[in-house]
Amino acid sequence: MDKTTSSPAAGGDAAPRLLKMGVPGLDDVLGGGLAPQRLYLxxxxPGAGKTTVAIQFLLEGAARGExxxxxxxxxxxxxxxGVAAxxxxxxAGVEVREMLPSHATLEPDEQYTLFHPSEVELGETTLRILADVDKIKPSRVVFDxxxxxxxxxxxxxxxxRQILALKQFFTGRQCTVLLLDDLTATDQDLQVQSIAHAVIRLEQVHPDYGAARRRLLVSKYRGQAFRGGYHDYxxxxxxxxxxxxxxxxxHTPPLTQTRIPSGLAxxxxxxxxxxxxxxxxxxVGAPGTGKSSIAAQFAYAAAQRGERAALFIFDESISTLRTRCEGLGMDLAPFIESEQMHLRQVDPAELSPGELVHEIRHQVSERQVAVVIIDSLNGYLNAMPDERFLIAQLHELLTYLGQCGVATMLVGAQHGLIGTQMQTPVDASYLADxxxxxxxxxDEGEVRQAISVLKKRGGAHERTIRAFSLGQEGIQIGEPLRNFRGILTGVPIPIDGARSPS
Incomplete structure (x- = not known):
């Protein structure tokens, strides 16, 4: 299990076996699960998924014969x-008890006159609940x-007092209790939060466009290390x-670094x-300069060496990518069929950042991919509910992939086509190695392309600006453009009447 990020439990006897929630990923957030024989909130x-979690929690217990x-x-x-179906x-393995008021209570003769309804109905409901618990002797109970x-x-x-009485009643009965609260009466019930052993909060965020985003927060867990902060679900x-x-x-960093070639000398x-x-x-560069094609070349070369690659595409369809690569001499079909290359088209309006990171982690940990491509940062930015946190999350992701020995490639499209006033929607240049x-x-009435390496932490690199082109012969990188100055301005000036290499 991964290490947790909150304060660990105090020393003492060995911790009891934790109960599994039956919800994928939630046990990891809780540091392993729920401590048995406690009361949780x-x-x-409404609509956040409380009933779904509660049923999963009970089905997990029923599957274990509880x-x-x-x-x-x-x-x-x-x-x-209906929810279960x-x-x-x-x-079949879950006992359900309805504590709903009878339709007879709507009759005029059944209306209370001497006593307030709470004095009668609360006592009756509590007695029925306690009687069922004594009869069934459950190890897991949900109150909804x-x-x-x-x-x-x-x-x-x-x-x-009623909640405290319930907590006292279940003490010693070998029972773990999960209380559901839909927050219809108050936004935050501090009364129950102070009593509960742990508090799990489910939230919904509705962006101006796209599907609702959901996130989870564990705000309290007594004596147990857990993973703090928000988690998408x-x-x-x-x-x-x-x-x-x-x-x-x-995650532990790798011991050695080795270079991976692109297949183009x-x-x-x-x-x-x-x-x-x-x-x-x-x-990084203007749209159409060949950024995605070079990134795909590295993935293609890795697949040819027998390694695995994963491409997460935001800005074009998979069919367009495959057609474009075929036109450059890269047939991705055999590697996609053999699962050496994983292509995922990402809809930023539907996929949360947490889910995207989870899928990337799955590709790395389960499939041992050697190359990960995110195309592009512009689409990744659109997937973030708040762009202020993009750099922080991207830093965590790149650090994780680096420590796993993965070669990560990011594509960033700049605003503008030619000139020095090119702008990037998010500056990740200082994060990248x-x-x-x-x-x-x-040049000569034509729009040409150039390529250069501005930064490389892994060692020495050429500082020349080379001619670059895409065509039927594939990706072509020409000689250094030494006889021109001002190439990055978009309108270079020949030195001593030199001509651009063809």
Whole structure:
């Protein structure tokens, strides 16, 4: 298990076996799971996924042969069965108890006159719950939801005493309790948070465009190290999936660095022999200068050597990429079929940054890919709910990939086509170990291309500006443009009447 980021538990006897939640990724956030025989709070607005997590928690216990109980005060058993069926689950091993008011309470003769409803209904509901617990003797119990108990209590003092009484009742009964709170009565119930052993909060964020983003926060966990901060999650068929926040410092750096060639001798010469594993390279330039093609060349060369590569494409379709590469002499089809090359088209409006990082980690840890390409940073920026945190998250991702010995390649499209006033939407040049710049320039009535390496931390590299072109012969890198000055301005000036090399 990964190391955690909060304070570890105090010393003493060995910790008890933690209960698995049954939610992929959530146990990692919780530092292994839930401590047994404690009371926990799961809160979130309606639609955040609390019921889904609760059912997964109980199904995990039922799969281990434990008696489990779902106490519902707001939804019917039929509605719960509908939720389970939507995920393809069988609720046969879960005991469900409805504590809903009878339709008879709507009759005038059933309305209370001498006593306040809370004085009668709360006591009756509590007695029915305790009787079922004594009968079933569950090891896991879910209460859905606290809003109903809060309304039945009628006041904060009585409500707090009721929760304390429930906690005391379950003490010694070998039972782990999960309380659900939909936050309809208050945004943050500090009364229950102070009583609960741990507090898990589910949140929904609705951007101006695209699908809702969901994130999870563990705000409290007594005596247990857990992974702090926000973690993205998604609700899909089969349940809720959590994508733990990446912490690069948890991973061990590689001992040695080796260069990987591009398969093009002139490009390798320009880069001082190739790109080192465990480093990141940024290809930056105007749209259409060939940034994506050079990055794809490295992935293609890696696949030819028998290594694996993963490409995450934001700005073009996979079919367009494959057609373009075929036109340059790179047939990706055999390597895609053999799974040496993984192509993923990313929709920034639908995929959260946490889920993208999770998929990249999966490719690295499970498939041992040697090359990762993110094309482009512009699309990655659009996937971020708040661009202020893009650099921080990108730094963690690049550090992690570097420590795993992966050669990472980023593509950044600049605003503008020709001239010195080229702007990049996000400046990641200081994060990358190498920076390769591609430029348009004008000569003899034609628009030509040039390539140069501006930075390389892994060793020496050529500082020349070379001619560059894409065509039926593939990627062509020509001789250094030594007889011109001002190439990066877009309108170079020949020195002593020199001509541009063809």
């Amino acid at each position: 799961l809160e979130g607005a 008696p489990v109980l779902y106490v519902t005060l707001s939804e019917t058993a039929t509605e719960l069965q 939507s995920h393809g689950w069988d609720m 939801s606290l809003s109903e108990l809060r309304l039945l209590a009628g006041g904060s003092l009585r409500y707090r 998604r609700i899909v068929r089969g349940g809720l999936r959590v994508f733990p926040r990446l912490v690069a410092s948890e 002139p490009l390798d010469m320009l880069l001082g022999g190739g790109i080192e594993k465990g480093t990141s390279t940024l290809f 190498s920076v390769v710049m591609l430029r348009y320039y004008e």
